Amino acid sequence: MSFDADVVVVGAGAAGIAAARALLARGRTVRVLEAGGRLGGRAFTDTESLGAPFDAGASWIHVAERNPLTPIAQGMGFTLRDERRRVRDILLVRGRPATAGERAAHDAAAEAWEAAAEARDAAGGEDIPLAQAVPRGGPWDATMAYWFSTIISGVEAERFSLRDYVATGLDGGNLQVREGFGTLVARLGEGLPVTLHAPVARLRQDGAGLAAEGGWGVLRARAAIVTVSTGVLAAKGIQFEPELPDEVHAAIAGLPQGLLSKVVLRASGEGRLGLGPFSRLGRMVEGPGDHAMSWMLWPWGRDHAVGFLGGELAWQLAQEGPAAAEAFARAELARYVGAAEVARSFAPGAVVTRWAEDPLFLGAYSHARVGHYGARAALRDAAPGDGRLRFAGEACHPRYAGTVGGAWESGEHAAAAIDATLG
Template sequence: MLPSDPDVLVIGAGCAGIAAARALAARGRSCVVLEAGARVGGRAYTERDSLGIAFDHGASWLHQADENPLTPLARALGLALLDHDALRDRRLFAHGRFADAADRAAFTAAEHAFWTAIETAAADGAPDRPADQAAPRGGPWDATVAHWEGAQICAAELSRMSLHDFAATALDSPNLILREGVGGLVARLAEGLPVRLAAHVDRLRWGARGVVAQGAFGSIAARAAIVTVSTGVLAAGGMAFDPPLPDATQGAIHALPMGLLTKIAFRADDPAAPALPPFASLRRAVEAPGDRPMSFISRLFGEPLLIGFCGGAQAWDLAGDTAAAAAAARSEVATMFGAPAAAALGRATVTRWGEDPLFRGAYSHAVPGAQAARRVLGTPLADGRLCFAGEATHPRFAATVAGAWFSGIAAARAVP
């Protein structure tokens, strides 16, 4: 039951679009959510068919859970949330063996030194610069920490990121997980909303008198639009604007490119598969210049699943070649656990965020010098008749479901 004459068009049914639609309803405004894909949730997507186990292709943690708007929403639905940090068995592999207590203490000290250096450099009001220039170098664990905080967490190398944006969007624990997956949670939060699937918006006309969305579905007019598609989609021209967007908005879109994080998930039922306990996390050290190790998570909720994470330039290099990505993950497993353990893993499921034209990456980062871009992109146009929302627009919780959700609510309040 979609309204035929909505007040607002919401473009995209990911976290931002779902939050916007809920907030508009709470304000007494009608809306239609136009979603190009065949499902809701966008980059929050839990899927069971390929491996027979719930697998989050996109978001899987509620980061900074005490401030995360999805935490109380999950609790209100009665979903059990587990603190992954409290459950994690953290393992580190370096120089042919698993790290001992002294190695782990040295690694933890390097992590502290990294964040002290970043926060100090970002707090001094100095001009922006690539984040790697503020990171410690030369210590035995520095390259590993930088690889982890850049490619593995932010889906892009520190050298590609604005120091100030990197520091402003850094997240802390608690990091909560739920058996239903973040995609499962977000799909529940979309229930009953006026979503039209398979409705790709090709063109949006906008101005002081309102908006008109056009696509194969026809044409729908409204007083205002909230656009939540990723900056990757916007930069690639996945949606045309008439008139063209102002230079400042276009500049902000291009200053917030998408990083890529690819997950490679294996069933690990075989007794010969890597011996890791439930909820374990595993990192391998950077051992030489150019080494780009993957990390792994094992057996969430006791399920026989091993998930590899490949981020940044390496993920882009492998995008579109699922066989190569799976082979690279198996090779990492073989390095740490031996070839028989790697061979005992089942068929892989590889996520495809980079090549999917509805996403074109995993999440955004600001390029050096562009620390203001998120606020610029989030600034309403035409007196609120065109608002951008989505993770890329949130200056604090960018790149996360929390930022997307908050931005959708803010946009719903900004439309007239």
């Protein structure tokens, strides 16, 4: 039987690009099939909507000290900005700036929140919802839950495995990329044997190998690495033949996608609200049902403001559409500067990310459901078809899940495993 390549890689995001590069470096022949019209997946720099690069997906190189993309970015001459501490330039408490005492209480609550999660995890026992492990009822506790879980992880703490939260916690430095993190990832995919607009509808066993099929045709390979999101896998975006083993289905179901959305407004005048580049705005969450946004203003001195919203609110606004998200964002900004100033300082319209609605992603990044913290390793180690089929992507990284660096390492890991299987 003849094959088109040793390995077919499904998806040209960070994991797929890393896997393809690693396989080629090992002397394997590779074909990458990407459903969309571009490289990079959830690392995507939009250079058209705002007249300046805007990272619609990933924007920080997290845990920069040991992220494989840090030295790569440096070596390629990208401009990086170290953002070790994210201090709020404006921290709002019930409509007014926080006092020094309130800021100190805010910072102490953050430390206490993280310490409680870590201590409860270290104590062992059953996995529990993150929300049950952390302080509750203090003046800043709802704010911490909102910031650490709903926004950063894209899911409410009530539905998030404590074990997974602690295991995948991000420490260390954060770097922003002036040219765009998506630009960096896409550049790393340039020159690879990628076919765009080639959605894989079916991946089936084919003699001693696998056949990837779609409306574009058929591609036969000795092995395959699938890097699509767990949202796409759970929605059966790819049909597997034979059907995947139960434990793989269980791992996928244990790792749903959370949601982080960005709403971007452009300045209309020169005033910039009197705030400098990279200014941060945040506010106290006043209790259950109060959905706050977090803001980063004028990155790299550019004329746009990026609002972040996560979890249930983000899913709800994704359903309601971009106009609802824009209205929500303007109302949130008005809390800081008043509605008249928002109308004066920002042009009409907004750029709203659509990760939830896009069938190629169906969310932002994964979290483990309570009791499913082992699912990441299970998906990473799954090797159906005598090891000829492997999964990779952010969800498969037990330590750096939800990041580009984690996706990258996961792709390299799957490539090494497939290479060993092929002998």
